[in-house]
Amino acid sequence: MTQKPGPPITPAGLAALKARYDHLLGTERPEIVEIVSWAAGNGDRSENGDYLYGRKRMREIDRELGYLARRMKACRVVDPANQPDRTRVFFGARVELADEDDAACEVTIVGDDEQDAGEGRIGWSSPLAKALKGASVGDVRQVRLPAGVREWEVMAIHYD
Template sequence: MSSTDRYITPQGFARIRAEYEQLFGTERPKLVETISWAAGNGDRSENGDYIYGRKRLREIDRRLGYLAKVMKDAKVVDPAAQGSRDQVRFGATVELADADDNRRTVTIVGNDEADASSGHIGWSAPITRALIGARIGDERIVRLPAGEKSYEVLAINYPPQPGSTAP
């Protein structure tokens, strides 16, 4: 995995596709209809519906372009299909403890689906780069702008493999 690859989980890809379809199939057509109606009302220079509508349409078109590029460049990787489940890889949910025994759980996902507040960390983040390849019991040092921080890997979990009876 190189830093330029755009890896994403199947769930992340589905969310991006759903957002694209909602914007393109629902929100944009309604907005175009509103703009068209507002344009027919005469003077456009003081027409709030027209001015706001055009601005919002540009925002939607930019977002659609971005989402289309993400979907085109995406390499969907199913974490459930990871072969080496004893090491930290893309899609792993990892339980960590720092030197003060503060515990945290992170899931390694694609950069386009990262959300640190929910524990989903992009795979090119410093903590992820430090954890890749680690096994349970390994200690890894993460270099952050605020300094170095040491973490011990307590547990590594992946989604169950298709057809497995594991909990």
């Protein structure tokens, strides 16, 4: 039985996940452990805010560390610079679009863990990215959004 490849992520996206993991493990968690140890030595823990908050924050950090470790292990690094067919939209493409009102925008298709609509980075499994997969310059694609169906024309495709 073949294993299904994990969700794609750019090298920069994986580096960001690793940096977050390293920061939590190397900086935040040791600080919280120190606070909890100090607070535990102060006696009654039931009304000790530092102790209670510290334990809660440590659980949050441990939960996030587990999530990040699983994501980094599961993700498949895809470098957009190695894309052989640069005439069509695939993972990592920076796409210039125009809608039916000739309003232009630019989006970059990235992994779901690194999406940020405010920065123009859309997740690989988003409705717009799904509609754009495989499109060439000049193609018009329809996207079903909560506000209704919109059409987008691919004006240019770039791979950085």
